[in-house]
Amino acid sequence: MNDSVIESYEGYRSVDLESRAASASPYELVLVLFDGLLDELARARGHIEGKRYQQKGQSLEKCLNILNGLNGALDYDNGGELVQGLSRLYDYCIYRLSDVSVTLSLEGLDEVVHLLEVLREGWEGVNEKRGGR
Template identity: 55%
Template sequence: MYSNQREGYSQYQESDLAIQAAAASPYQLVIMLFSGLMDELVRAKSHIEAKRYERKVQSINKCIDILNALTSALDFDKGGDLSINLARLYDYCVYRLYDASDKLSVTQIEEVEAILTNIREGWENLGKQNG
């Protein structure tokens, strides 16, 4: 019974997220991606610490998928050097996550968290400036 309740709640969360994404502006989508990414980084660290290596792989792969989505959302024509630099940072984070996964390194995941926290704050400040 508990498993069915958990599945129902999971499906509710997914449909709620889909509704939010459909109604979101591009800026809001980026913030949503960052929120999911930061949550998944925390999960990846906890999986390493608890020696849940299959789940660690799933979490790291989700993080990399989100970073790839963030990269593909960049507008290189309008963003110029800023977009190029963000793409490089996202690529660096992907590289560090692959390495962290291989070495089971919580420290490397924390490095990625620090980089992404700074980028997320930049996005949030941009959103505040543009209303």
């Protein structure tokens, strides 16, 4: 793909993400973040496989920022054991992605993707039970 096609796609994705986030409930917003995170992890995988290490670093940095944002948004005062468990899981994913950045381990990346897919399914279930889309 040439650079102008990539830039056009990135612009479209940005507008789509902004419009989805603007109309989202808090639960739907978490799902939007998970979707963006999983998309970026897929891009990081492609960058590792394609030996595009600078882009790999940028993708993983975005992933780490999203995970830190999810972790920081947890309600530690009212969430109890569930929030503590989610925080530990987010921290573990951050640790693994930091390791992947150095080792280029696709197995480590796949582990994080699997964990996040399971978490996303859980958030989707909560959203549906609360009457979300």
